[in-house]
Amino acid sequence: MSTKWIVTGAAGFLGSHVIEQLTEKGDEVVAIDNMEWGVQKHIDPFLDKPNFKFYKQDICEIEAIQKIFNEEKATGLIHLAAIHFIPDCIKDPSKAVKFNIFGSQVVLKAALDSGVKNLWFASTGDVYKPSEEPHKEESTVEPFNIYGKSKLLMEELVRFAANENPDRRIVIGRLLNLYGARETNPHILPEIIGQLKKDINTTLRLGNLYPKRDLVPIHEVAKTIYETFDKVEDGCYTLNYATGVAQSMQEVIDMIGEVLGKKINVETDPAKVRKSERPHLQADVSKLKNILGWTPNHDLKSGLTELLKGEGLL
Template sequence: MIASLPSTDTVLVTGCAGFIGSHVVEELLRSHNAVVGVDNFSTGRMENLANVIEDSRFSIQRTDLTDTVAFRRVLEQVRPSAIIHLAALVSVPQADRDPDYNFRINIEATHVLAETAAKLGVRRIVMASSAAVYGDAHQGALHEDLMPCPLGRYGAAKLISEQILAVAARVGGASASCLRFFNVFGPRQDPSSPYSGVLSKFVDLGRQGKALTIFGDGEQTRDFVAVRDVARACVAAALESEARVEIANVCTGAEVSLNSIATMIQRLVPDLPAPVYLPARENDIKRSCGNPDRARTWWGFEAKAPEKALQDFLVGALGSSGSPNWCDRLHKDAA
């Protein structure tokens, strides 16, 4: 039961059964923290928690953050020392199609969390923000002092949530870390999900021996960061002792083009047909790369070099010849 967990060292993780959340739970347990997870399982999966479900330090609550009464009740029961807030609507197109739901889950839930945490004396909130707040900034590595200019409702909601937490902290609430994730990849990213990233979709097509679909010329770049590195950043921010409001990129500082990834996959699956190029999508960002200096300065955090991390992931997912068992390995951690 929740009440049996010690409140002094408990971290609450929203979205705990998701792709990123499950890795964060594992990282917290490795750091000897008790963890309470919250998830409504709309996109999260119980099998993502297979490595931790039997751990006595871990407990899970099936709760929807848009049910504000139920969510407040969980927070009041747990009284965590810190919260890592990962639950969100992560589909950019769906956020534009359903702005009301985007508001409820990506803005209102953050407000409820911030206000309830302040009343309960929660020490720290870490929120999953996004590089989407920068929009299509035509510059080099994006740094946190740039003027945000989100292109759609998803990025706007993340920016508003950052401001909600910052203001709450300044008027006596929990200190806040808003981590702007760039393109996260790794085990447990479901390629069949409409919310999935380009890399897992490429791998799924490679497994099936189908041509990769690339929108635009393939020279668009992304800053791909491994999910285990993202989990380390979340935990470092949650356990930091200094009380401050902070915004930090979680990225590698390196750009990788979609054509480069296609080439990596074709080397692993030599019989794969040539990529199919389709017209570029509206509002598709041409270039995305973050500046990682702030996270390195504050927490000594440094992500794995993207070329090595990507190659390790693709070999594990596809094998040296496009092994059809990639999906089983994709949902397990490498040894």
Template sequence: MSKILITGAAGFIGSQLAYRLWKEGNELILIDNFSYGSKDNLIFLDHDFTNEVINMDIRDKEGMRKILSKESVEYIYHIAGIAPLPDCQTDPQEAIDVNVGGTVNILESARRFGAKKIIFASTNAIYENVKDFPTNENKFDLPTLIYPNTKYVAERFCESYCNTYGMNITCLRFANVYGPHIDCVRKQPPFIGYMIRELFYDRVPVFHSDGKQRRDYIYVEDLIDLALSVQKSDGFDCVNVSSNQNYSVNELYNIACKLMNKNIKAKYMTSGEYWRKYPELYEGAYPIKNEILEHEVNKYSLCDNSYAKEKYNWEPKVSIEEGLKNSIEYEIDLLLKLV
């Protein structure tokens, strides 16, 4: 088995990945500074990772190099980062520092002390300005907002390190990831986590626009299957992690209501209202453009996953109904503990 480093190990994806790799007998080094991660994510029925996580920021140059100089790490899964769009847009310096600077710190530390492979968690948000669907990995218009730009720039540094030093790095462009452990308690959780939370408390969820906007979703276990499959590939690569299907807000909500036996009619507000909770974006000499925010709320996404199928013999297996059912069951257990 292998020695594997995971950053963002207390997050939704990082914790699920850690559990899968642990079950397969790998030796793990887990890192998280708990700015977004949660100890609840680290507790599984047959294992508790809580005391195994190193509390460290990925920007810690000395700490990262100390770990890699002492441990014979074979694979690095770099999952850590600031993902919520509003957080990145309201504090771009922090987002760039973490998502780009933190990634470069990992790349440079791995270059100095060696690792067979780095797998970097990128995002399909870099396709935000694409107009042709489904979107493949080869050509797209550059992103506009801070978050996708940080991931795009981080990808370029990954490619630079491959070209300059001969390192092996794969960037996985995640679609909207969901499944058990998805965050449902933070201020601005992912849509599926938010939807489950509001239904659990019998509250009326607030959706923006008309609910017809469609996005691509991928179940976390399907994502992990691909993340493990790319370990052995050489050089630089970018791969869509997608179900090659998309669903509207209304479709997902109707499935969740059925699974949770709820009959709550959602409230709809205009696209621009989503961002009104972040007034700092409208302050200053140059307030953010409303059309940019409306475009983000109404964005359509559908990623082509044929490259992953052809090169890595990977196929998503979990249907949206099964995935939502598993997510709801876990989140209900978590929310019951908080009551």
């Protein structure tokens, strides 16, 4: 039986993979994106599909969002729309607060008022207090940047609503560092690939290489999102979506070099060094595994090989 989903941020990085998988499995998809950060070519392949509809719409416009939800009568929501590139949030914190908190509240209310049964909200591992240990969902939350703070407040709004609506299935997904095709923000992996595509023999100019990150393949995260609702009962769940394994950026660069069969030289670019950098971000994924029976693949070398092939570097 197919499900009708509303997906916000549908033309973004994760959104494009979510709508691709949902339409392929025969579900109906109602995509929403204001296209400020979304990419047109991410949704173009779906515009002629009978089970896909697109609204170019800002999530902060209350009446327009409520109208879409009322008319579409979806049974599922996957809320991905946000400002999530940390330098952008730092540059314009008011805008980050507007979209990540107020916009999420608009979507949340519209979904509940229109009777949506399954609601998934994208949060982040940046809500956790910095630690060298893998974060469990019960770990201390103490974000140290505006992005993490905005997402933590969004979580609190969602939990409050969940308490008032115990007959829904509501999931808060704390995403770690996603990687794969169609990245829309200049994170370090697309930066590396972009420089290598210009000159395979270049010396990379990058920022900090010491941070360790739990890198998660984008297409597998997309799958875990909608499959979660096949496994949970009514209630509110907070889950880490990650692999449970962390590598430093230097280790990632060395791995790319192994895949390409060459040594990659790096020099520090002061302009790319973040003033505030979390040294370690890794999740405990036991809870997700207990629910789904599986977690995203942590074989980073295979994932990087696939990504480099897709980018024409292999």
